[in-house]
Amino acid sequence: MPNLPPGPSSKLGTLIRYLRDPIGCMVPLAQRYGDPFSFPGDPPLVCTGDPAGIKAIYTAEPDTFAPLSGDLSVFLGQRSLILLGGAEHRRLRRLTMPPFHGARMRAYGEAMCRLAEQRAADFRRDQQVTVHEVAQQISLDIILQAAFGVSEPARMAELSRLLLDLIDGISPLIALFPSLRRELGGVGPFAAFLRRQRRLHEHLDALITAARAAGPRDDILSLLVHARDEEGQPMTDEELRDQLILLVVAGHETTAISIAWALYALHRPENAAALERLRAELAALGRDPEVEALDRQPYLEAVCQETLRRYPLAPAPGPRKLLRPLELMGYTLPAGVGVAAAIGVAHFREDVYPEPLCFQPERFLERKFTPFEFLPFGGGARRCLGAAMAFYEMRLVLGTILRRYRLRLASLRPDPGKVRAANVGPAHGVRMIVEERLA
Template identity: 40%
Template sequence: MMPTVLPPGPRTPRPVQQLQWIADPFGYLDRAAARFGHCFSTKIAAGGNVPFVMCSDPSAIQEIFALGPDRSLSGRINAFLSDFFGDNSILLLDGAPHKRARKLLMPPFHGERMRAYGNLICQIARDVYSQLNAGDRVIARQLMQTITLRVIIRAVFGLSDERAETELLQWLDINRSPAGAAIVFLRFLRQDLGAWSPWGQFVRRRERTRSMLQVEIDARRQHGDFSGDDILTMLLQARDEEGMPLDDVEIVDELLTLLVAGHETTATALAWACYWVHRDPSVRTQLLDELKALGPDPDPSAIARAPYLSAVCNEALRIYPVVPIAVPRILTQAATIGDREYPNGSILVPCIYLAHRNPDLYPDPERFCPERFLDRQYGPGEFLPFGGGSRRCIGYALALTEMKLVLAMLMLHVNFELAEPEPVLPSRRGVTLAPATGVRMTVLSPTSDRAVAAVTS
């Protein structure tokens, strides 16, 4: 007879566990796993009294990912994000509405569109890197945020003016600030006490951002301009199986979701990749040799297929995942996961961080070792930086391609030196975990583009 009670977990009061989760999520998970193993209950939920059951066993994770919409819900657990993205965000939807939204959003992230984005990503990265000079001190995460924001603005929104970049950046800054991290998880802080209060600033900035996007939508509808190859254009033209389009509120909600999910996470992953590549000279040398062997002006698709580059990016996503957990599943009927039967209403959470630190899968898990991903292929319950199942990140292919191309352009066009005397550790930035210092680097030589320009001028 299988046990039907939830597994044991930390017994400290809920507010204490929530504060530990906000302040030091990796430490909280490490301590709980060391005591309770691959499966344990936690009290970190922003609302409600049902514990989260953290699972890091690969087979259990696969079983959770296999739960269909008839057996579990996920959008409901993200209801606390409606203030950030809107009620129509794909993150908040379940059942038929989620299936419809996912089907409408999928086409821009696959096929021919990905190849077009590749050229755009490389051009944006080269443009940003060309502004660097020898001796410049840069913060890798800020540099990558500049690139990924411009990719979002061009590829997703189809905008190119500096005003849009400034507006969106200000909204993102509020989301990823320490106050932003607190208001995500602690709802009682969501009090509008005026324009200078944290929540008051957020609300006013959010409305300005939504208004800016609505003005762009109105202009395109008014002029019938659907000639662009950006994601906004495709969403304006998208039709579901009944021939119905997305309305303007739905489009704005999805755009804000793509902005935060596609900008912050990719920039953070790139900052970690920069850190690890420049921390280990042998990794840097091997990666640079592979990229140079592709020729003086390699095609983006050839870069994206480079094996060692792919392994480096995967290892960066493994060792410090940008988000520590995948989307939770709320059971709508009893289910057997592993050796335990969970009752209806249980909340099961695949733990990305702990799965990626499993020493049986990743020997010496705290060591950065890209060769892991050359020696074997990991299953969906073993390597899951983008989640899995029907809730897998819809833009994962674009994010991974962007990560590879931006890192490759960096290696080929800039000679950097790591300016971090001590190991860099993760710290919370809103809902993501990022390098605490941002990764400080020094430019040793100008980009190759600048060097060529100087010689020929």
């Protein structure tokens, strides 16, 4: 490829480095090769963590890019907005966006706190809990209730089983090797996956039909069913089904990982002062604070921001493929190449975040960062659709757990993180011991 920034030449070697240390591997690459640098691949991926480079990507005309997500439509559906580009992406995004506006989140606040309380109610003194698993159950409960308005335990359990069955059914073999995606007379992992997919689709289709027949409600499904595009057209049943699956897939593992990282970081001995300051802030709220009071706590918010900075979920989120040349920091990148804003570099710049490896929530109280310096939810036309929901949920669930329990880490060994499907999460799920239930 002509005139690409320098970078490592071995695709396999770079992949192994990434798998070993997904959060830490990006900064050394930028130090060695400069910023921007290229990841070898087909197509090669040009990464930048420089705010000027990130700005060039996020403010470019949206039609400069197509998504670079490979062929995932067999798993997520042909009409999943994360896989579409251009006018189709814009239309579906406009239709799917309204339930996720900041103000609408308030409708889900009570349920978020209640569902977190319910799952944490099982904690017993001296018990060891894997907080990533607990946070995952809480996030799944929350997204199911918010998306479908389902709150009866039996219906919630059934829907949650069907969705988790589908996600678990995506074996690495069929995800990595499209040639293995064959039904083979009903045997093998792909045939099993298709059976699970059919069961889930039948269930979702029934929920969509019921939501169309019912009057407007507060849940996301109802809002999506009644949404209209500029021509006054609703989403088709297939579009609705694909967006619902995407919201659950994109929405529950991500937020759960961030909550688990927050608990991990706060309970490291070197961050004891941060935990103490947060506990004091939460204690000052009294016995039964309003959800809105919990939401308004500045240090809780700063802790969540610092968690998203220090433990990015996607060191290079949503790589995009160039459909036309792009000027990026002195390079004219040709069509066909991939580009990515490298959070794994941007969030660790010494000049923006002094002592970048230290967990210091105070930095978010002391100054504001631009969207090209702090970008946990990506940016531009494909910025995370659930960002407001995720950030609200993080604050409420973390605040609720810390108000109820005193915990400690079961092991003080540093956790470098591990690649989990498309995200980077704690390697061992963060095991903690329940020390005390607070009155």
